[in-house]
Amino acid sequence: MPEFFTAPRLTLLSRPVFTEPAHLGVAWLGEASDGERLAEFAGRLCYMSQRNPAGRTTREYLENIKKQGHGSVLEHANYSILVEGVSRSLTHELVRHRAGFAYSQLSQRYVDESDAAFVVPPAIVGDAALETAWRTQVEGAQATYVALVDELMTRYGWVADKVHRRKMAREAARGVLPNSTETKVVVTANARAWRTMLELRASEAAELEIRRFAIATLRLLQDEAPAFFEDFEVYTAEDRREAARIAYHKV
Numbered sequence: 001m002p003e004f005f006t007a008p009r010l011t012l013l014s015r016p017v018f019t020e021p022a023h024l025g026v027a028w029l030g031e032a033s034d035g036e037r038l039a040e041f042a043g044r045l046c047y048m049s050q051r052n053p054a055g056r057t058t059r060e061y062l063e064n065i066k067k068q069g070h071g072s073v074l075e076h077a078n079y080s081i082l083v084e085g086v087s088r089s090l091t092h093e094l095v096r097h098r099a100g101f102a103y104s105q106l107s108q109r110y111v112d113e114s115d116a117a118f119v120v121p122p123a124i125v126g127d128a129a130l131e132t133a134w135r136t137q138v139e140g141a142q143a144t145y146v147a148l149v150d151e152l153m154t155r156y157g158w159v160a161d162k163v164h165r166r167k168m169a170r171e172a173a174r175g176v177l178p179n180s181t182e183t184k185v186v187v188t189a190n191a192r193a194w195r196t197m198l199e200l201r202a203s204e205a206a207e208l209e210i211r212r213f214a215i216a217t218l219r220l221l222q223d224e225a226p227a228f229f230e231d232f233e234v235y236t237a238e239d240r241r242e243a244a245r246i247a248y249h250k251v
């Protein structure tokens with residue numbers, strides 16, 4: 001039986017490391033992560049205000065940056081997240097976010113999907129009849145995939161390079177795999193780009209699975225670097241699902 005996901009699995013892979021130059025030290029106030037300090041350092045360089053004349057903490061400084069719409073300062077801080085337990089339909093939507101993003105996704109041409117996991121669409125989780133209907137289709141599709149790969153490996157027996165032969169078989173057989181097939185992707189983006197994506201995909205208008213992913217990503221990033229993301233507010237929408245709204249739109 002395949003594994004079924006009902007939530008994304010997120011792992012923070014990388015965060016900024018800030019090395020303060022000795023000749024341009026900043027009069028920091030308050031606790032902050034390296035990513036937040038990097039952005040503050042970059043912002044302060046513009047006006048050579050390292051002495052911090054307004055006496056702002058890093059959180060207050062970055063709050064003002066967001067309020068003023070100086071989002072380019074946030075582009076210095078990049079975060080990479082390993083995303084698992086999401087569907088191919090989710091990543092199809094996610095990769096539309098281009099500016100400031102980098103992606104590396106599991107290849108269905110190279111990787112055998114005979115034991116692939118699947119993501120249960122949030123709308124049908126908990127409804128036994130719908131889940132059974134969905135599982136029947138998904139498991140049937142996977143069985144067909146396995147049979148097609150097997151058949152195509154025989155058909156392309158004349159291809160000497162076995163890796164290439166497998167690729168030819170898998171790239172054709174994957175045509176029967178459903179949108180719900182689980183995938184893995186490494187996503188890197190700067191704080192400004194994450195904000196733009198999260199605003200769109202954590203909103204009530206977004207599809208439920210990507211919305212659930214966006215809320216989970218938001219929580220991870222709020223924990224990591226609150227000054228970049230604390231103006232997002234998570235709430236329960238009329239459809240009884242979580243959504244998030246932002247105070248400073250598209251900085």
Ligand SMILES: Cc1cc2nc3c(=O)[nH]c(=O)nc-3n(C[C@H](O)[C@H](O)[C@H](O)COP(=O)(O)OP(=O)(O)OC[C@H]3O[C@@H](n4cnc5c(N)ncnc54)[C@H](O)[C@@H]3O)c2cc1C
Nearest residue numbers: 093096097098099100101193196197200201204205206207
């Ligand atoms: C609820 C919802 C429904 C959707 N439905 C559909 C749909 O039915 N069909 C469909 O095809 N897509 C759909 N999309 C995807 C949508 O059209 C965008 O492709 C996606 O949201 C990425 O937005 P973006 O281009 O602003 O993001 P990014 O590529 O991350 O860009 C961020 C910002 O950078 C700037 N920018 C980026 N690239 C350029 C450029 N080349 N030129 C000028 N400025 C640029 C823009 O200001 C842009 O807003 C939907 C999105 C959402 C949130």
